[in-house]
Amino acid sequence: MAKETNKIGKFHFDINIPAEVLPAIKKVLLPLDWMLPGWAQHCFIHYCIDDEDGHTASADVSYEYRFIHVNLYPQWLTLDEEYRIETLVHELIHSMTMILFSYTEQTVQALTKDQELLKEAILEEMKNRHESMTQDLTWVIRGLMKQHG
């Protein structure tokens, strides 16, 4: 059974998001609806208070079932508005790049299953390059957003 949410367009805001936090999330996220990939039918938004690693946000995708989960953490609220936007642009770009990354990761896992050191080296470099590419795209998109309002 689907979890109860407040739905606005393709965004589904978890009903457990604290009332004092929800407006801050909506303010930043709703204007980014144009960034949802064409295949995504639903984008579920969660607020996770039990993060001890200092994350600001993360994203998971289910390409097969056409939905995205975006998780926000209390650390995100400590950011100023520019970094709140940048963080969510970054996560929405992940919703596009993750499809290729996940496929490649699974392929490397399968092809190197008996070569632990090689697998670790390739996957570590892939993760670093994936993050770097996502952040570079984030800055390009933010730059274009600022130029065009």
Ligand SMILES: [Zn+2]
């Ligand atoms: Zn990232």
